[in-house]
Amino acid sequence: MRKFPQLAAALGALLLALGPLGLWAQGLPPSGQGAPGQLGPGQLAPGQLAPRRPTSDPTTPGKLATPAAPLLLGGAPAVPARGTAADTMRVFSLQDLAELVFANHPIVKQAVLLSAEARTQVQQARGGFDPKLGAGFDRKVFGGTNYYNNWANELKVPLWPGGVDLKASYDRYVGTYVNPEHRTPVGGLAGIGLSVPLGQGLLIDARRSTLRQARIMVDAAEADRVKQINEVWLQAAKDYWNWYYAYQQTALIQEGVALAEGRFQAVSRRVDVGDQAPIDSVEARITAQDRLVQAEQLRVELQNARLVLSNHLWNGDAQPVELPTRALPQDPALARLDTAELSRLRTQAAVQHPTLRKLDAKIRQLGIEERYRREMLKPKINASGTLLSQGDFYRNEVPATYNFGWDNYKVGVDFAFPLFLRQERGKLQYTRIQVQENVLEQQQSRRTILNRVDASYNTLKAYERQLAIQALTIENQRVLLRAELAKFNLGESTVFLINARETKLIDLRLKLASMQASYEKSLAELYYYAGTRTQGNE
Numbered sequence: 001m002r003k004f005p006q007l008a009a010a011l012g013a014l015l016l017a018l019g020p021l022g023l024w025a026q027g028l029p030p031s032g033q034g035a036p037g038q039l040g041p042g043q044l045a046p047g048q049l050a051p052r053r054p055t056s057d058p059t060t061p062g063k064l065a066t067p068a069a070p071l072l073l074g075g076a077p078a079v080p081a082r083g084t085a086a087d088t089m090r091v092f093s094l095q096d097l098a099e100l101v102f103a104n105h106p107i108v109k110q111a112v113l114l115s116a117e118a119r120t121q122v123q124q125a126r127g128g129f130d131p132k133l134g135a136g137f138d139r140k141v142f143g144g145t146n147y148y149n150n151w152a153n154e155l156k157v158p159l160w161p162g163g164v165d166l167k168a169s170y171d172r173y174v175g176t177y178v179n180p181e182h183r184t185p186v187g188g189l190a191g192i193g194l195s196v197p198l199g200q201g202l203l204i205d206a207r208r209s210t211l212r213q214a215r216i217m218v219d220a221a222e223a224d225r226v227k228q229i230n231e232v233w234l235q236a237a238k239d240y241w242n243w244y245y246a247y248q249q250t251a252l253i254q255e256g257v258a259l260a261e262g263r264f265q266a267v268s269r270r271v272d273v274g275d276q277a278p279i280d281s282v283e284a285r286i287t288a289q290d291r292l293v294q295a296e297q298l299r300v301e302l303q304n305a306r307l308v309l310s311n312h313l314w315n316g317d318a319q320p321v322e323l324p325t326r327a328l329p330q331d332p333a334l335a336r337l338d339t340a341e342l343s344r345l346r347t348q349a350a351v352q353h354p355t356l357r358k359l360d361a362k363i364r365q366l367g368i369e370e371r372y373r374r375e376m377l378k379p380k381i382n383a384s385g386t387l388l389s390q391g392d393f394y395r396n397e398v399p400a401t402y403n404f405g406w407d408n409y410k411v412g413v414d415f416a417f418p419l420f421l422r423q424e425r426g427k428l429q430y431t432r433i434q435v436q437e438n439v440l441e442q443q444q445s446r447r448t449i450l451n452r453v454d455a456s457y458n459t460l461k462a463y464e465r466q467l468a469i470q471a472l473t474i475e476n477q478r479v480l481l482r483a484e485l486a487k488f489n490l491g492e493s494t495v496f497l498i499n500a501r502e503t504k505l506i507d508l509r510l511k512l513a514s515m516q517a518s519y520e521k522s523l524a525e526l527y528y529y530a531g532t533r534t535q536g537n538e
Helices: 003-025 094-104 106-129 206-272 278-310 339-352 354-375 422-489 495-529
Strands: 132-142 145-158 165-174 189-197 380-390 409-416
Touching (some): 094 106, 094 206, 165 380, 206 278, 206 354, 206 495, 278 495, 339 422, 339 495, 422 495
Antiparallel strands (some): 145 165, 165 189, 380 409
């Protein structure tokens, strides 16, 4: 039995001697040393999120001091304090992201083209009122005989009121075999007149209907533009806060690695002097190794989150850019919303939401179509009249008998009416059904949108309460960890309990960071469901 103390001391010395070798064998750097491309406990490279700090008290070998970890116990900052001159240059804020997204994002630029595309449709519809100039020439000569020499010219100017067409013409039909009813003097005939629809097309016709619908669709395209930009910004904001959470995870775990390695060093010293069982150093080393594995996993997640956020970053030359590794996310503002802001968002959602605006434009467009289809139920009666004059009417010697006057004219009336109107009645009924469908869809969409706004607001309020409780829980866990460290220094606790308290505190801080990121994402969703963007980016 007397040999057990000597055996324990020898085992402890052997573990200390083999500790670095065992770590190198596992591909992990020993305490105080850095592997190639990896930071050691006391080093800080550019872009490093949190340096590792020794946690043993240099004045008392083997005694565990309170860790100087801001993420865990509220000690001195392990990362540059936000707001310092050096750190401010590295912070990539949400406003910076908004400026880049709204200025250079391809989808945002594509959304702007929607309004331009709708305006081109209006321009096309206006083409229905463009003046048209037409001409035709036919001549036949055979066997020395001039069979016919026909030359027809017409200028048609569509007018908006009443679907009237203003016409000016010049015709010259001469020759041996020209139809007498078309024959003109050798100098030709000039005419000026009107074509007026008296039945179908008097109140509205196809060209007026097309133009009015095209103008309405500009509003629908604008609603589509706003909705598409809002969707891009919502995804960008979510990716930003995912990056923030990945950054916080990495910082917390790196702080935990520093604490675990410092504790391993302190426990090893106590084992060396025989104040603690050698197995405690093994447990401390396992904790450090486990956190190193977590740190490596989270480092990859942080890189991936940075890449996902880079999907939204483009420069002014339409070239993709990547978020630099030295960039830091801003702290969440956690802006609170009151009932007055909720009421404003509900009002805006009920009136200005892009989905409702688009449906409203669609209903107005179908209203124009329904009016046109009702017009098509009327009989088609077109009256035309033309005042005629000899072709060289501009000459003074032309007799008044052949000049423009009420005695020289040409009139005509066209009539057509389908007896059953099945095609027109079917199209009218189909349009009315479409109107009803869009009205019902608008009602349901408005209710869904308002409920989503209320649900997002309720989620935010729940997060506010949870964040307050979580902050108190973290403070209590810090007190518990400090007490456990004090008990350990008095020999009344174990490394296992300290690791358990510390791991719990890390988990609580991770949960707090997750809740903060979720709060900001829920805030972005609230404004998105209201049909706008988060404050400062409207």
